[in-house]
Every structure is written in structure tokens, then in C-alpha cells.
Amino acid sequence: MTHLFANRAEAAHALARHLVAMNLTAPIVVLALPRGGVPIAAEVARALHAGLDLILVRKIGVPWQRELAVAAVVDGEKPEIVIDDEVQGLAGVDRDYIEAQALIELKEIERRRQVYLRGRAPLPLAGATAVVVDDGIATGTTVRAALKALRRRQPARLVLAVPVAPHDTVLALRAEVDDLVCLAEPEPFHAIGLHYVDFHQVSDDEVLAALDDATEH
Numbered sequence: 001m002t003h004l005f006a007n008r009a010e011a012a013h014a015l016a017r018h019l020v021a022m023n024l025t026a027p028i029v030v031l032a033l034p035r036g037g038v039p040i041a042a043e044v045a046r047a048l049h050a051g052l053d054l055i056l057v058r059k060i061g062v063p064w065q066r067e068l069a070v071a072a073v074v075d076g077e078k079p080e081i082v083i084d085d086e087v088q089g090l091a092g093v094d095r096d097y098i099e100a101q102a103l104i105e106l107k108e109i110e111r112r113r114q115v116y117l118r119g120r121a122p123l124p125l126a127g128a129t130a131v132v133v134d135d136g137i138a139t140g141t142t143v144r145a146a147l148k149a150l151r152r153r154q155p156a157r158l159v160l161a162v163p164v165a166p167h168d169t170v171l172a173l174r175a176e177v178d179d180l181v182c183l184a185e186p187e188p189f190h191a192i193g194l195h196y197v198d199f200h201q202v203s204d205d206e207v208l209a210a211l212d213d214a215t216e217h
Contacts, residue, residue, distance in 0.1 A: 004164055004184050007198040008036070008135055011163035011183070012043035018181055019131065019161055020047050028129045029155075031055045032210075033146060034112060035202035037134035042210035044133055044161065052214035053123040055132065056112055057146045058105035060098055062091040067191075069138075072145035073102040075109045076152070082145035116207055130155035132177075135199075136192030137165035140173050147176045164195045 005011040028050035032041030038054070045052040056075035062068050070093050071083040081102050088098075130150055137143055143160065150158060160173060161181040166189035170182050186195060193199035 004186065004195045005197070007196060008039045008202075009043070011135065011196070012040040014183055015040060015133070015161055015163055015181065016044045016047035018183065019044060019159075022179070022181075024048065024129045024131070024159070025157065026129070027051075027127075028131060029053055029123045029125055030131045030133055031146075031150065033057060033132070033134040033143065034116065035204070035207050036136075038207045038210045039202060040135050040163070041133035042214055044131065045214055048131070050131070051123045052211065054112075054116060054211075055146045055150065056109045057142055057149075058109055059142045060101040060105060062087065062093055063097070067138075069141035071098045071102070072142040073105050073109070074145040074149040075106075075113065076149050079106055079109075080145060080149050082141065082148055084139065084141045087139070087141070115204055116211060125150065125153040125155045127154070127156050129157045129159065131159045131161055133161050135163065136195065137162050137169055137173070137182075138189070138192055140165075140169040144173065144176060147173075164192060165189075 028048050030041050030045040030050045030052050032038040032054055034054055058073055059069040060071040062070050070087045070091055071081055073079055073081050157178045159179040160177045164184045165182050167185040170185055174180050
């Protein structure tokens with residue numbers, strides 16, 4: 001299989017070029033899904049002269065395969081759980097398991113809020129163009145939870161932008177947004193990391209550096 005991107009930086013430049021060409025209406029806020037989406041979102045925010053913020057969401061995996069999302073929980077005044085009904089049915093996972101795991105993941109969300117945002121208030125989205133960025137999408141459960149929460153904040157336009165995702169996931173997510181940008185939809189699709197040469201785990205320090213750089217600009 002041929003890798004699509006050398007690393008997140010190369011993917012970010014390609015994604016930023018595409019988004020700049022769309023002439024999105026200001027004000028624009030770019031929202032990253034940490035941690036992997038942050039370096040890409042930071043480059044996109046620079047290119048669009050936009051603010052950079054985080055959308056804190058955590059995947060809830062099935063018990064025997066944590067990478068397979070049965071649900072996701074997203075931060076907010078009222079944390080929201082979004083369940084993948086198909087995966088739940090196939091896995092036979094009950095609601096009690098999902099809610100118990102959601103409590104665990106909300107603790108990690110709170111940790112990340114303290115570490116990354118350090119008391120910084122969320123950027124306002126009402127009437128803005130909100131651009132949600134990640135380094136790739138697999139099943140779409142996590143990003144769907146993020147989009148559902150962001151809609152409540154009443155952006156004028158909601159855009160989802162990723163370098164790579166499977167075709168069926170892209171089709172399913174189009175109904176959730178006003179615009180969807182996906183640079184590549186390879187088939188077969190097994191894992192996001194297989195489409196990058198360098199897909200290292202992004203550290204907390206990298207997230208902080210990207211946020212600090214965006215604040216300075």
C-alpha cells in the first residue's frame with residue numbers, strides 16, 4: 001500500500017490549501033480534536049487567519065477492541081454521549097457499560113481541559129464559520145459526537161476537514177455538516193495511521209506548543 005502523507009505536517013499543508021481556496025466567510029474558528037488533530041488544525045488556522053480552539057471528545061471502545069468505537073462522549077455544559085447503534089448491536093454492549101465508560105472518559109476530558117486550556121474560555125462560535133479538523137476519521141463515531149455538540153453553539157456554517165477517511169464514513173457524515181473536505185478516501189481502509197509514513201502519538205507538549213503559537217499569532 002502507498003502512504004498518502006509523509007506526516008501530519010504534509011497533510012496539514014494540503015488541507016490548508018484546499019480550505020483557503022474555499023474562501024470561507026469570517027469570522028472563522030478552527031476546532032481541533034486532540035491530540036492528533038491539533039498540529040494539523042494549527043496549520044489550517046494560520047492559513048485561514050482564524051482562531052484555534054479544541055473540541056474535547058473521547059471515544060468509548062468495545063471491551064475487547066478498544067480502538068473500535070461503540071460510542072463517544074463530548075465535553076460541554078451538558079456532556080453528550082453519541083452511540084453507534086450498529087456497533088452496539090453487533091458487539092452486544094449494553095447502555096450501563098457505555099455510561100460507566102463515559103464517566104471514566106469525562107475524567108480524561110477534564111484532565112485535558114486543565115492541561116491544554118488552562119482556564120481559557122472557549123472561542124465564541126455563534127454566527128461564525130466553524131472548521132472541525134482531525135488527522136483522519138475511521139468509523140466517525142467520535143467526530144459525530146463533536147459535531148452534534150458544536151451545532152448547539154449555533155455556528156453560521158459547520159465544516160469538517162480531514163486528510164483521510166473511508167468513503168462510507170464520508171458519505172454518512174455529509175448530512176452532519178454544511179461542507180465536508182476529505183483529501184483521500186482510500187479503499188480498503190483499515191486504520192488512519194497506515195496512510196501516513198510518520199504517525200507518531202502527539203504529546204501533550206506538542207498540543208501546548210501549537211495552542212501557544214496560535215495565541216501569539
